[in-house]
Amino acid sequence: MTPGAPQRPAPAANEPRRRPTINDVARLANVSKKTVSRVINQSPFVNKDTRERIDTVIKELGYAPDPVARGLASRRSYLVGLIYDNPNPQHVIDTQQGILDVIRGSGLELVIHPCNRRDKDFLNGVRGFIDRQKLAGVILPSSVSEDEDLVAVLREYDTPYVRIASVPLDEPEHSIVTNDSEGARQAAEHLAGLGHRVIAHVSGPDTFRSSHERRSGFIEGLKTAGLELDKKLDLRAGYTFQSGIEAGRRLMAMPARPTAIFCGNDEMAAGVCQAVRETGLEIGKDVSVVGFDDSPLASRMWPALTTVLLPIRASGRMASIRLLGDRLTKEPQEEDRQGEVHPTLVVRASSGPAKT
Amino acid sequence: MTPGAPQRPAPAANEPRRRPTINDVARLANVSKKTVSRVINQSPFVNKDTRERIDTVIKELGYAPDPVARGLASRRSYLVGLIYDNPNPQHVIDTQQGILDVIRGSGLELVIHPCNRRDKDFLNGVRGFIDRQKLAGVILPSSVSEDEDLVAVLREYDTPYVRIASVPLDEPEHSIVTNDSEGARQAAEHLAGLGHRVIAHVSGPDTFRSSHERRSGFIEGLKTAGLELDKKLDLRAGYTFQSGIEAGRRLMAMPARPTAIFCGNDEMAAGVCQAVRETGLEIGKDVSVVGFDDSPLASRMWPALTTVLLPIRASGRMASIRLLGDRLTKEPQEEDRQGEVHPTLVVRASSGPAKT
DNA sequence: GCGAGTATTGACACCGGTATCAATAAGGGA
DNA sequence: TCCCTTATTGATACCGGTGTCAATACTCGC
Numbered sequence: 001m002t003p004g005a006p007q008r009p010a011p012a013a014n015e016p017r018r019r020p021t022i023n024d025v026a027r028l029a030n031v032s033k034k035t036v037s038r039v040i041n042q043s044p045f046v047n048k049d050t051r052e053r054i055d056t057v058i059k060e061l062g063y064a065p066d067p068v069a070r071g072l073a074s075r076r077s078y079l080v081g082l083i084y085d086n087p088n089p090q091h092v093i094d095t096q097q098g099i100l101d102v103i104r105g106s107g108l109e110l111v112i113h114p115c116n117r118r119d120k121d122f123l124n125g126v127r128g129f130i131d132r133q134k135l136a137g138v139i140l141p142s143s144v145s146e147d148e149d150l151v152a153v154l155r156e157y158d159t160p161y162v163r164i165a166s167v168p169l170d171e172p173e174h175s176i177v178t179n180d181s182e183g184a185r186q187a188a189e190h191l192a193g194l195g196h197r198v199i200a201h202v203s204g205p206d207t208f209r210s211s212h213e214r215r216s217g218f219i220e221g222l223k224t225a226g227l228e229l230d231k232k233l234d235l236r237a238g239y240t241f242q243s244g245i246e247a248g249r250r251l252m253a254m255p256a257r258p259t260a261i262f263c264g265n266d267e268m269a270a271g272v273c274q275a276v277r278e279t280g281l282e283i284g285k286d287v288s289v290v291g292f293d294d295s296p297l298a299s300r301m302w303p304a305l306t307t308v309l310l311p312i313r314a315s316g317r318m319a320s321i322r323l324l325g326d327r328l329t330k331e332p333q334e335e336d337r338q339g340e341v342h343p344t345l346v347v348r349a350s351s352g353p354a355k356t
Numbered sequence: 357m358t359p360g361a362p363q364r365p366a367p368a369a370n371e372p373r374r375r376p377t378i379n380d381v382a383r384l385a386n387v388s389k390k391t392v393s394r395v396i397n398q399s400p401f402v403n404k405d406t407r408e409r410i411d412t413v414i415k416e417l418g419y420a421p422d423p424v425a426r427g428l429a430s431r432r433s434y435l436v437g438l439i440y441d442n443p444n445p446q447h448v449i450d451t452q453q454g455i456l457d458v459i460r461g462s463g464l465e466l467v468i469h470p471c472n473r474r475d476k477d478f479l480n481g482v483r484g485f486i487d488r489q490k491l492a493g494v495i496l497p498s499s500v501s502e503d504e505d506l507v508a509v510l511r512e513y514d515t516p517y518v519r520i521a522s523v524p525l526d527e528p529e530h531s532i533v534t535n536d537s538e539g540a541r542q543a544a545e546h547l548a549g550l551g552h553r554v555i556a557h558v559s560g561p562d563t564f565r566s567s568h569e570r571r572s573g574f575i576e577g578l579k580t581a582g583l584e585l586d587k588k589l590d591l592r593a594g595y596t597f598q599s600g601i602e603a604g605r606r607l608m609a610m611p612a613r614p615t616a617i618f619c620g621n622d623e624m625a626a627g628v629c630q631a632v633r634e635t636g637l638e639i640g641k642d643v644s645v646v647g648f649d650d651s652p653l654a655s656r657m658w659p660a661l662t663t664v665l666l667p668i669r670a671s672g673r674m675a676s677i678r679l680l681g682d683r684l685t686k687e688p689q690e691e692d693r694q695g696e697v698h699p700t701l702v703v704r705a706s707s708g709p710a711k712t
Numbered sequence: 713g714c715g716a717g718t719a720t721t722g723a724c725a726c727c728g729g730t731a732t733c734a735a736t737a738a739g740g741g742a
Numbered sequence: 743t744c745c746c747t748t749a750t751t752g753a754t755a756c757c758g759g760t761g762t763c764a765a766t767a768c769t770c771g772c
Contacts, residue, residue, distance in 0.1 A: 019487065021758055032722040037760060047720060067488055068433060069758035071424045072727050079435075079467070089652070093445040100470060104481075109467045109489060111435070112452060125460075131375065132423055133465060241656055270656040277658055296445070297653055300597055300626040302633055377728055388752040393730060403750060425728035428757050 020061040029057040040065050067107060071134060079111045080320065081138040081159075083126060083150070086117075086239075088143075088265075090295045091312055095141045095164075098316020102336070106329045108136060115144070123149055130157045137323040139316070142166060142178065146209050162319040166210040176318045176339055180210050180292075181217025183308035183343030184262070187290045188221025190306070190345055191260045195354035196288060200233035200258035202247040202268050208239070214264050214292060233258055237268050244271020252279045259287060259354050266291035266298045266307055273301065273350070288351040303349035311341040376417040385413040396421055423463060427490060435467045436676065437494040437515075439482060439506070442473075442595075444499075444621070446651045447668055451497045451520075454672020458692070462685045464492060471500070479505055486513045493679040495672070498522060498534065502565050518675040522569040532674045532695055536566050536648075537573025539664035539699025540618070543646045544577025546662070546701055547616045551710035552644060556589035556614035558603040558624050564595070570620045570648060589614055593624050600627020608635045615643060615710050622647035622654045622663055629657065629706070644707040659705035667697040 022040075026033040031050060038046045039054045046054075057063070071077035080103055084092060092114075099110055113129050115122045130138070130153060137160040144150055145163035154161045163169060166180035191199055201218055204211035219229050235250065237243035244267060251258055252275055261276075263269035269291030276287045283289055284303045291298055294309035317336045321328070378396075382389040387406060394402045395410045402410075413419070427433035436459055440448060448470075455466055469485050471478045486494070486509060493516040500506055501519035510517045519525060522536035547555055557574055560567035575585050591606060593599035600623060607614055608631055617632075619625035625647030632643045639645055640659045647654055650665035673692045677684070 019758095023758075033759080034722060034761090035720085038721090041760085045720065050720080064484075064488065066428075066758055068424060068427045068490065069727090070760075072422075072428050072729085073758075073760040075727075075760095077424055079465075089445045089449040093448060096468060097470070100468075107488060109435075109469075109485070111465045111467050112456075113465075114453070114456060128420075129465070132420065132463060134424065241652075267656075274656075274658060296597075297656055300623075300630075300653055300657070302630060302658065375728095379728075389729080390731085390753085391751060394751090397730085401750065406750080422728055425757090426730075428759085429728075429730040431730095431757075 020063045024061060025057050025063050029054045075134050076136055077134045078108050079133050079135050080108050081111050081113055081135045083113045083115060083138060083144055084141050085115055085143040094312035095316040098313040099139060099320045102317050102320035123153060126150060127153055130159050135159055137161060139319045142210060160323060162323045164315050164319050166213040176315050178310055178315055178341050180213040184214040184217030185221035186345040187262050187308055188218045189225060191288060192225030192227055196260035198256060198258045199260045200251050201229055202235045202237050202263045202272060204239040204264040211264055218262055239265050241267045241271045244268030245275050248272035248275025262290045264292055266293045266295040269305055270297055284350045284352045290351055294346050306348045306351040307346055308343045309346050310343045315341050376419045380417060381413050381419050385410045431490050432492055433490045434464050435489050435491050436464050437467050437469055437491045439469045439471060439494060439500055440497050441471055441499040450668035451672040454669040455495060455676045458673050458676035479509060482506060483509055486515050491515055493517060495675045498566055516679060518679045520671050520675050522566040532671050534666055534671055534697050536569040540570040540573030541577035542701040543618050543664055544574045545581060548581030548583055552616035554612060554614045555616045556607050557585060558591045558593050558619045558628060560595040560620040567620055574618055595621050597623045597627045600624030601631050604628035604631025618646045620648055622649045622651040625661055626653055640706045640708045646707055650702050662704045662707040663702055664699045665702050666699045671697050
């Protein structure tokens with residue numbers, strides 16, 4: 001190459017583009033690769049002039065460190081894991097979105113790992129996942145956050161994690177709280193305020209903490225209004241549409257039929273509505289129904305469903321910030337630094353005044 | 357260490373577990389790491405005895421190659437990318453599931469990258485994603501598969517990809533076809549068979565190939581039944597619930613009101629149903645409505661929506677198999693090796709005989 | 713002007729694999 | 743029996759970063 005020729009020869013035409021490496025930067029900036037490494041890692045032990053010179057070269061070259069190589073050397077990849085069970089599609093999507101809201105632009109990527117907790121082999125699946133990739137961290141939404149065996153595996157492999165749960169956990173610094181009970185309380189107060197006195201509850205499975213939280217919040221709300229939850233009107237179902245239909249049928253068959261029904265999620269609420277209609281009664285007039293989640297279904301049903309909005313996406317953002325704080329390049333929104341979200345009631349047409 | 361002492365000293369108690377590496381295997385099997393590498397990569401140039409000896413050690417140690425290190429050395433990571441826009445949550449989830457069905461157990465992971473094609477910067481986002489990770493491959497579901505700029509970027513970075521599209525593309529070996537028009541044709545024949553003569557169509561945006569496919573299939577189906585699609589009854593909407601409501605209102609306001617409406621997706625169908633109800637008419641009796649997708653919404657609505665089921669999850673499986681064939685450890689199902697899926701009509705209560 | 717303390721920097725090994733190519737061993741034909 | 747092939751194997755460099763620790767350069771106090 002003659003002197004004065006361009007420092008960076010154009011790659012041969014058909015040759016696939018080659019990313020500049022730390023070595024290229026070091027050579028052009030006339031420093032060692034270690035110093036470049038210091039600059040990209042924001043080490044304070046670099047002379048200002050040197051730093052600027054290197055930064056210039058980095059910009060010129062469009063250099064970006066290779067996450068794979070970094071991962072190998074530092075034993076920490078740039079991958080964030082999301083483990084979940086029980087795909088309530090909207091929850092999953094919202095959580096994914098929330099995480100991506102935060103990590104986008106920081107060179108981190110989101111790797112998803114759905115699993116099935118009822119499958120006795122699921123822990124091995126997770127183990128493989130954790131062990132293979134040296135994840136930067138893992139986020140555990142409510143569908144798995146209460147699984148202590150799972151959390152034990154994460155600890156065992158020394159993988160950082162944050163749990164999203166309906167209620168505060170032992171490790172507040174590793175968790176985000178969604179305060180489900182608050183939402184259920186609002187639902188109860190809403191129905192009581194409409195004049196309902198015989199109010200039923202259809203819950204999710206007892207194996208979910210959220211079922212308990214929503215129930216206890218509901219009971220609390222009733223109490224505020226001077227009401228109690230009749231044990232016979234407190235039904236266990238399965239968080240599914242079908243189980244909602246069945247619970248609804250049982251309620252409709254009761255001699256002292258409830259005039260309002262609070263359901264632990266929208267899926268069951270939709271099922272309950274179906275059962276109510278089968279008996280010829282009108283939703284929102286004869287029987288009020290309230291759900292939980294504010295899933296897309298809720299606003300598209302007819303009549304539209306009164307429900308509790310749970311800010312899942314925000315909880316995903318908060319969890320990621322907790323998990324990755326220092327590895328994020330962009331400063332997170334102040335409101336997303338909180339450790340909890342609060343549900344709100346969305347009133348639609350499925351709940352109306354009690355007939356007197 | 358005295359001779360006869362255990363070859364592999366137990367790690368100190370608190371020391372975090374250290375994965376066995378290829379060096380450990382090589383030492384114990386008394387071969388070079390390259391030979392071990394050959395074994396794990398199924399090279400044919402290894403003596404049978406040697407291979408067996410190494411396999412034994414691998415099993416004893418529970419050794420598994422480190423995907424990060426492999427990625428660095430081979431310039432191909434073990435990550436499969438899924439790029440999508442416009443989250444119809446169910447599509448997204450189904451596609452994710454389909455991919456995971458296939459790659460699970462092969463040491464590959466799924467990295468998701470939602471994007472927004474209307475954002476003029478979206479290509480740069482994708483570029484960063486592609487460039488940083490040296491993806492094993494990328495899957496492009498229908499929401500992005502027709503974006504030629506995007507595909508150009510993938511080619512530019514020499515990243516393998518498979519597109520899922522409603523209609524055959526130029527590169528059949530890199531695509532999976534969902535044959536949307538077939539489903540629309542069935543919908544048309546179904547409605548015509550019920551005696552409807554004035555049938556409307558509410559389509560998605562013209563910018564989606566799927567909108568055209570569904571329309572043309574629908575027209576074809578009508579033709580089979582000796583009908584034509586009246587231009588005034590062929591409305592463009594936006595694939596959203598809200599746009600469905602608006603389209604429905606326009607249709608209901610027409611002097612020659614249609615007795616049946618085929619919608620390009622379930623979201624719009626739900627909106628149309630709402631508009632129909634606003635006029636006091638009954639779905640399935642006065643006006644029949646058919647959707648497309650068989651989203652969860654369809655079966656939970658009241659009355660339940662007749663719709664076209666698109667096997668998205670299967671298309672995700674097929675796409676992954678196309679993409680990764682040789683890198684998969686488990687033999688794929690024969691039916692998933694096809695290059696196309698076929699929609700089927702799911703008849704529910706929202707479509708009924710035309711009133712005479 | 714000199715020794716000590718602090719600020720910068722780089723040489724080199726290493727992370728855990730893969731690629732290249734030469735070296736060695738085994739088999740076959742003349 | 744000897745040379746040439748073919749089958750196996752390993753030495754070594756390399757992928758693109760990070761960690762350790764020593765070396766060098768300054769600055770300050772006396």
